[in-house]
Amino acid sequence: MxxxxxxxxxxxxxxxxxxxxxxxxxxxxxxxxxxxxxxxxxxxxxxxxxxxxxxxxxxxxxxxxxxxxxxxxxxxxxxxxxxxxxxxxxxxxxxxxxxxxxxxxGRSRNDLVATDLRLWTRLSSQQVRASLLGAIAALLAFAERAGSAVMPGFTHLQRAQPVLVAHWALAYVEMFKRDLGRLDDALKRLDVCPLGCGALAGTGVAIDRQLLAQQLGFAQAALNSLDAVSDRDYVVELSAAASLCMTHLSRLSEDVIFFCSGEAGFFKLGDAISSGSSLMPQKKNPDVFELLRGKTGRVLGHLVAILHVLKGLPLAYNKDMQEDKQGFFDLMASWQQSLRVLATVLPHLTVNEAQCRLAAELGYSNATDLADYLVAKGVAFRDAHELAGELVLAASAQQKPLEALTLAQFQQICPLITEVVFAALTIEAGLAKRQALGGTAPHQVAQAFIAAKQWLELQTKSS
Structure with a gap:
């Protein structure tokens, strides 16, 4: 009809x-x-x-x-x-x-659909919020299971400095906390009711629009009828929030895919979250993390699509805006599903502590600790950096780690070095020195974990 x-x-x-x-x-x-x-x-x-x-x-x-x-x-x-x-x-x-x-x-499909979509978005966003908190909880549980395990941290995908595995997990907790903040912030601007704005000029019925808004659970009625029926800012904002959150998911997935590879071997996929090859019997593939990475492109595409729909529209409502839904429905569903999947699979991901530590000891990742040791001896950092580099070169020429050099070999390049250097070059010493706020020292990571747990409890109670 x-x-x-x-x-x-x-x-x-x-x-x-x-x-x-x-x-x-x-x-x-x-x-x-x-x-x-x-x-x-x-x-x-x-x-x-x-x-x-x-x-x-x-x-x-x-x-x-x-x-x-x-x-x-x-x-x-x-x-x-x-x-x-x-x-x-x-x-x-x-x-x-x-x-x-x-x-x-007294109403139009224009103000009605604008109201319907806001109501749907509010409900869907609450579901995404719960899933995001679930993903954070799963990351915290992973960090707790990792305990004091140490792994190499990377820059340029090359070994850089040792970090705690828990520190790595907590980095993604920080990202997801920001994602939650963006979600909550967007919902504040969504919280207005367009119903009663008619097709574009307002309703001809003497209706109390503030009361109408309250009945539907909105904070207030929209203040301009032209804007109300054509506003899809909240769709864009939530699409952008989803895109950034999915980008974080994709980065995490890329890390896990590499860490589970034979070349790294830091993490191990449980059978329940792995798939095999129809040809190669030995394969154990991280398909779930590859799909998380792949779905990110789909979500990003929906963000670009809605921006293109809106960019040239005159006021007020135009039929182009019917294109605001299919992509957005899929985006919100993909976002929520991806977060739920992450929370489901993380308990099946284990840390190979021995392999992680072995990798952390390779690649001269303690070279910065050597430079710091020299700074403590009164050497200017730029000179200490140069001397540490020369010692790395000497050790590399002998295919030895830094700590395998003899004291005489150390002193040949820098006479200030004493026996104490060997203690300074251990992984534990290097970690302990990173005790400033935000660092990977065990004490700092433990404090960050406690703070994140307390934050999560508060967020869960307020949901």
Whole structure:
């Protein structure tokens, strides 16, 4: 049942209808459309447009529709309606008759869909938030299991300095905390209600829009009708937040893929989260992390798509904005699923402590500790850096680690070096020196872990 047929004398072309209709995807807004309609019916009663009996009939009919949708979310797809708004009205008309035709008084599909999408986004964002907290909890549990295990830290994908495995995990906790902040910040600006703004100029019904907003759980009513029906900033903001969060997920996945490789061997994938090869019996593939990395491109693409949809639109509503949903629905679903998957697979990821430590001892990753030792002897850092480099060159020529050089070989390049240098070049000494805030010293990592756990508890309680 079209909501606009009176002006037209010819039937809609089937190809145009297929291209134009949106029920195939906006059926997902059914419960939100029903909620907005129930609030609108209450507003029409307050404005004197409908009487008490009609208001009760509409509310009961809409409540029954909500029950039916909860039982079968794809129920609207069994019809040929244009969109979810048409479906709701058609269903009400079938059961209630003429009273259903009064429901759309004073409103437009423009302000209705803008309200529906905000309601859906708010609910979906709360689900993403819970999944993000779950991913953080899983990372903290991984950090706790890693204990005092040490691994090489990398720059330019080359061994740089030793770090605790827990320090690596907590780096991603920090990223996800920022992602949560961006999500919460975007939701603050989403928290306005467009309902009652009509097609673009506002409603002609004397309705209390602030009360309407409160009934739907919004902080306030939108202040400008032109802006309200055409605003999709929150879609862009959440798409951007999702894109950055997924980028963090992708970076983590890339790390894990490398750490699980035969070349590194730092981490081990459990059988429950691995896949094999149809040809090579020996293979154990990190497909789940490769998929997490791959889905990031999909989410980033949706962000670019919505920006392109909006970039040239004049005020107010334009049909282009129908393209705001399919990509966004997929983006939010992919974001939530990826976070849930990460939380599910991390418990099946173990640390090969011996291999991690062996790798941390290679590649002259204690060269900076040698330079720091010389600085403590009164050598200027730039000179200490030069001397440490010469000693690395000497050790490399002999295919030895720095600590395998003899004291005489050390003193040949720098006479200030004493026996104490060997203690300074151990992994434990190097870690302990990084005790400034944010460093990888065991004490600092332990404090960071405690702080992150406390933060998570507060966030979980406030959800």
């Amino acid at each position: 079209a909501m606009w047929g009176g002006r037209f004398t010819e039937a809609t072309l089937a190809e145009f209808r297929d291209f134009n209709d949106s029920l195939s995807f906006d059926y997902q807004l059914a419960l939100q459309d029903i909620a907005a309609s129930r609030a609108w019916a209450a507003g029409l009663l307050q404005a004197g447009i409908i009487n008490q009996t009609e208001a009760q009939q509409l509310d009961a009919g809409l409540a029954d529709l909500a029950i039916a949708i909860k039982a079968d979310p794809k129920l609207p797809l069994q019809t040929q309606e244009e969109d979810i708004h048409s479906w709701v009205e058609a269903q009400l008309t079938t059961t209630l008759g003429n009273v259903a035709k009064k429901l759309h008084t």
